[in-house]
Amino acid sequence: AYHRLETPEPLGNTSVGIGVMVLSLVLTAALLMLQARVIRITGSTAIRVDSLHYRSDMLLNGSILLALVLAMFGWPQLDAYFGLGIALYILWSALQIARESTAILMDTSLPEDVSEEMLALACSVKGVVGAHDLRTRISGQHWFVQLHLELPGDLPLREAHSLCEEAAAAINERFPRAEVLVHADPAPH
Numbered sequence: 001a002y003h004r005l006e007t008p009e010p011l012g013n014t015s016v017g018i019g020v021m022v023l024s025l026v027l028t029a030a031l032l033m034l035q036a037r038v039i040r041i042t043g044s045t046a047i048r049v050d051s052l053h054y055r056s057d058m059l060l061n062g063s064i065l066l067a068l069v070l071a072m073f074g075w076p077q078l079d080a081y082f083g084l085g086i087a088l089y090i091l092w093s094a095l096q097i098a099r100e101s102t103a104i105l106m107d108t109s110l111p112e113d114v115s116e117e118m119l120a121l122a123c124s125v126k127g128v129v130g131a132h133d134l135r136t137r138i139s140g141q142h143w144f145v146q147l148h149l150e151l152p153g154d155l156p157l158r159e160a161h162s163l164c165e166e167a168a169a170a171i172n173e174r175f176p177r178a179e180v181l182v183h184a185d186p187a188p189h
Contacts, residue, residue, distance in 0.1 A: 021065035028058045042178075043141050049097050056090045072078060077079035088170040110136040110143060114175070121174055122182070127159070129187035131167070142144040145171060153186035160184045 035051040038044065063082035070078050109115070115134055122131040130150035137144050149167055151160050161184070168180040 002080070004083065005077070017068045018065060021061050021068065021122065025058060025065065028054055032058065045097070045101055048100075052090075052093050052097055056086065056093065059086050059089060066089070106139055107133045110138060110145075118171050118175070118178075119147070121170040122149060125163055125166045125170055127151065127155075127163050128167060132185075141177065143175060145175075145178045145180045146183070147180075148183045148185045150187040151153060151184050153189075 032051060032054050035047055035054065039047050039051060063086055064079075067079035067082050110118075115136055118136070119131050119134050122128060128149055128151065132148050132150065134145070134147040136146075147167075149164055153164055157162075164182040164184050168182050171180050172178055
């Protein structure tokens with residue numbers, strides 16, 4: 001793009017180029033819709049990265065289409081400016097995906113608001129006195145959650161186990177990705 005800014009070249013056969021770009025845009029848009037659905041279902045980082053590739057293709061093809069149309073009206077140099085803009089967009093998107101991928105590889109914890117909601121869900125189970133020591137981490141597509149439930153000290157083991165399962169189920173119902181491990185503690189007096 002920078003080279004074209006320095007030494008602009010006329011564009012040839014714009015009508016064929018416009019037809020090819022329109023077809024390419026339609027097919028890429030269909031693929032992006034399918035990928036968006038898969039990303040929503042799976043949360044896959046690999047498909048998100050692939051989707052970035054096709055989004056950048058879509059931008060590239062859209063800018064080529066616009067550049068071809070503008071070249072027909074006498075502005076061929078705009079092609080280089082569109083190219084520079086797309087390069088910056090691809091760089092910014094790549095940095096965002098690298099940040100996300102690094103967070104997944106580093107087993108980061110869940111956001112604070114999600115952790116607070118998990119504690120609230122555990123405490124909402126009838127019979128639970130409180131909850132503490134919530135630990136979370138993200139590994140790939142899985143969320144690992146550990147917490148301690150505060151239960152009445154004189155509660156029979158079966159009932160304590162049942163309350164732990166209810167608390168885990170409450171969290172898991174709201175956050176299906178979560179694998180929840182609950183430990184029962186006697187509530188402080």
